[in-house]
Amino acid sequence: MTDAAIDPVTDKTARAGRVTAASQVEVDHAELDASIARFVGRNAGYYSRAFHRIHDTTRGVPLTFNWAAAVFGPLWAAGRGVWGFFWGFLILEIIAWVQIGRGTWGELGAESLAQAARQEARARQFLEQAEAVRLAGEDPSRFETLSNNLMRAAERSRETAEAAAADATHILLTGLALLLIVKLLQGLWSNVVYEKQYSRWRIDPAAVVSGVKPHNVALGLVLTLAIAPLTVYRFTVEDVSPLLTAFPADPDHYTGAARWLEAQIDAAARGGSGAFDSIVLGVRQILDAISLALIGAPWPVVMTVICVVAWRSAGPRVAIFTAAALAYIALLGYWEIAMETVALVGAAVVICVVLGIPLGIWFGKSQRAYRMAEPVLDLMQTLPAFVYLIPIIAFFGTGNPPGILATIIFGMPPVIRLTALGMRGVSDSIKEAASAFGASPWQILKDVELPLALPSIMTGVNQTILMCLSMVVIISLIGGGGLGQVILEALQFAAKGPGLLGGFAILFVAMMIDRIVQGAFRRRD
């Protein structure tokens, strides 16, 4: 006990003498050398000297020259596993070699020479014609003039060709200079890059390549041989084999695949026609209900309701804007057609929300389900709308309901994603607290998860609405009605006036819906 009581004191005083102040620290080269040697493998002595020089540099670029890197260039980089260096300098070296190749064996004036030959042949033809005309006793001067002109043009082409050929030396010299600069850069820069790799290797020795690896040398060699000679050949030789310029595609593959796919889609459409028809019927009923409310009801009623909704949810300014936008639409005679657009968007959003929120809840709770669904969601969002319009026509025909289905494909992912995100963001401790007080899973969902995920879900609904709006013009391509159709017709006849008027009508509808919805969500927060 007494020993233990005294020990810390002596220990402390002893240690005070041993600790070196930061300003008096010496560089421990031996330990660093050992580490560098482990990293570089071959030529440890050279690299530790080079790295020390880099480490000792206070400012600017450290001056070290690596002969191996300069001479072997990309191959050195490949062997050492510095792949960024490999690709960068491989491309630069190929550019230099292309110049050298063009200067030495490239037929630089070949094209102009061929042109001159063609022009001379043509001139000779005209001369013969002139001879024939003169023999017939007519005036040959017209053909003689043509022939002379062509001869002069041929002369100019020949001069161009000669000038180009004279340029060859110039190009060769440029190429050689470029190669020299590239080599110099490689020599100067390689150690700096390699030292960076060494620093990364110290952090993660398993992932960063160290030493010279034979398989890397082989890979670098194969890549260089596969890329460099063909590229140099393509850019220096005049008559390149057609095998290199165009991919030898077989058109039969294309027609065969297209025909097969078409048959498959037709068969599927015929096989599932009952199911597809009932989907279309369901969508049409939702659309009809919304349309009836918006178009069937007298327009003053609908306008008043929309303005009041705007006022209640987003305040007086949005209400005034809404009134003005509605006036624009109505005065230009777009009323019915604009309400059709609103009905289309409304039906799509209703279906998106009704299907999307439960799916989002499921994906939020089950990591596995989400992993499976994520590629599908990505596909739905990234696939250009034009691509899936075709199968939609095949399966569901044309008109408004198929248009709504296309809109759903594009619009549903945000509400699913953000619902799942919101569900996963609910704090575990609150869920745990609820279950500690005896809440059932349903009660936890209803009382904790949904209320806490609501802001995220609402953001998702808002985004879905905007996505659906942006699809409205595109679905007119498959016979969807509404303002999109106005735009499509204007586009087909390049009708500028109607196109712009209709475009503004769409813009106002979109802004109206966006402002009202955003205002409503902001109020709730």
Added chain:
Amino acid sequence: MRVRPPARDAGGRKPSASAAEVGAVAMSETVVELSGVWKVFGDRTAETLAAAKSEAISKAEALERFGTVIGVRDASFSVSRGEIFCIMGLSGSGKSTLVRHVNRLIEPTDGTIRVLGQDVGAMGTQALREMRAKHIGMVFQHMALMPHRSVRDNVAYPLEVRGVPKSRRWAVSDHTLGLVNLEGYEDRLPQELSGGMQQRVGIARALASDPEILLMDEPFSALDPLIRLQLQDQFKALVDELRKTTLFITHDLDEAIRIGDRIAIMKDGVIVQIGTPEEIVTRPADAYVREFVQGISKLKLVKAHSIMEPLESYPGVINGAPRVDESADLDRLIDLSVGTDDPVVITEGGRDVGVVTKSVLLRGIQGGRS
């Protein structure tokens, strides 16, 4: 030390209380009882458990060999009605994991948990929910209040879960908020309140269904020191008055000593020592506990009987010396010693049983006996 009972038979016992347990309704009635509880996290729990039982492999070995983490290792204790039982340990020692077995927020890998005489492990989901809602209140380190509900609705949630009508819920909730001095805040949202007030809401919520048992998971750790002291005193007074059986988790030994009737010290999932605060401080079970106890002030903790020397060592009759009962603490002994040159005589039931000289007292304050 209690002997671990044999492992639960495969069929599981009936959830109803046995006759013996029903009969033992007394001051020392056992409310919560854990025997041989193990918790292993990971996929290969069965293998780990077998290896840990037969070869006593360590936490690190389990992680290396099976990729599993032993959270709780063979924990057994029982808590009687009205007792405050503190579980003290550093973060990662498994104390939060252990206490979550009581309301089965965490399923044990092995062992039995009995609450109010019922085997919690054998309960169906409905019975378990009933037990949680009616008999166990829980308070969390990060409050875990629902941010979208008013303070009143937060407190009323355990009742709402059970389907208690709103009028009654609100009445009970307002009453319980009164117990923690939060009148007037019923209609606020939790985030409008300070941290200390939020945790008082948490305590009110735990008390709302008038449970027999309170589980306190580091309730005061996130609060600043002054508020913490205040809440500890309020909490202790409240629980003593309501006679709630309490399992109180903390990483702060001072807090455990202030609040606890008994303390269990945990290290790496193992309960190292169980005892009263005085036992823990005066007779630490091993070096680990001793290190903890070192900085603790013993003045209010160590009682006269644990430092006094036998009467025989002072053969002379000390008539003028001050006398005090053996349950007096060091603080009191200092007060008495200051006024006299004589040693203090310790009595038990009016009879002289020992003496405390000034040197003994100083050693006692220091904490050592040598």
